[in-house]
Amino acid sequence: LGASTGEAEDAAAAMAAETVSNYLETGTVKNSVNFPTVVPPERSPNSIRLVIVTSNEPGMLAKITETCASHGLNIIQQVNNSRGSVAYNVIDVDSTTEKVSEFKTLQKELTMLEGVR
Numbered sequence: 840l841g842a843s844t845g846e847a848e849d850a851a852a853a854m855a856a857e858t859v860s861n862y863l864e865t866g867t868v869k870n871s872v873n874f875p876t877v878v879p880p881e882r883s884p885n886s887i888r889l890v891i892v893t894s895n896e897p898g899m900l901a902k903i904t905e906t907c908a909s910h911g912l913n914i915i916q917q918v919n920n921s922r923g924s925v926a927y928n929v930i931d932v933d934s935t936t937e938k939v940s941e942f943k944t945l946q947k948e949l950t951m952l953e954g955v956r
Contacts, residue, residue, distance in 0.1 A: 866890045866929040875922035879929040883915045886931040887942065893928060894954040895921040900928070902952050907932060910945045925956070 861867040866888060868877045874892075882888050893899045900919060907914055913933040920927055949955060 868927060873922070874925060874927055875920040877918055877920045877927050877929060879918045880916060883931050885933065885935045886915050887934045889928075889930045889932065889946075889949070891928040891930065891949060892956045893926045893952075894956065895924050895926040896954060899926060899952075899954050902954070903928060903930065903949065906945065906948050906952065910941050910948075911936060912945065 858869060861869070865882070866877070866879050868874045870876075879888075891903060893903075904914060907930070913936065915931045915933055917928065917930040919929075
């Protein structure tokens with residue numbers, strides 16, 4: 840953060856705090872040097888939000904959706920945006936299914952996919 844006055848420092852700190860808060864609460868990415876700008880829609884009721892960073896290469900979305908499907912999870916909505924070699928994916932899956940109990944296994948499998956960063 841570069842700020843030349845106390846007021847500018849306060850404004851920059853507030854912006855940084857708001858940016859981190861928005862990311863943690865919604866998955867929103869703004870003003871990033873390395874990531875694309877992504878402002879996902881409001882999370883659907885009865886859903887779990889997944890945020891997955893991958894290489895920007897053909898087939899990555901298919902790997903992610905196939906892994907969710909193999910656990911019987913329905914994707915309610917998803918956003919995919921990329922910048923250079925990085926793709927940022929926000930996926931909401933239906934949490935009303937009994938399959939949500941397998942979430943830790945799903946998380947591990949998604950993390951282990953080739954191309955997931």
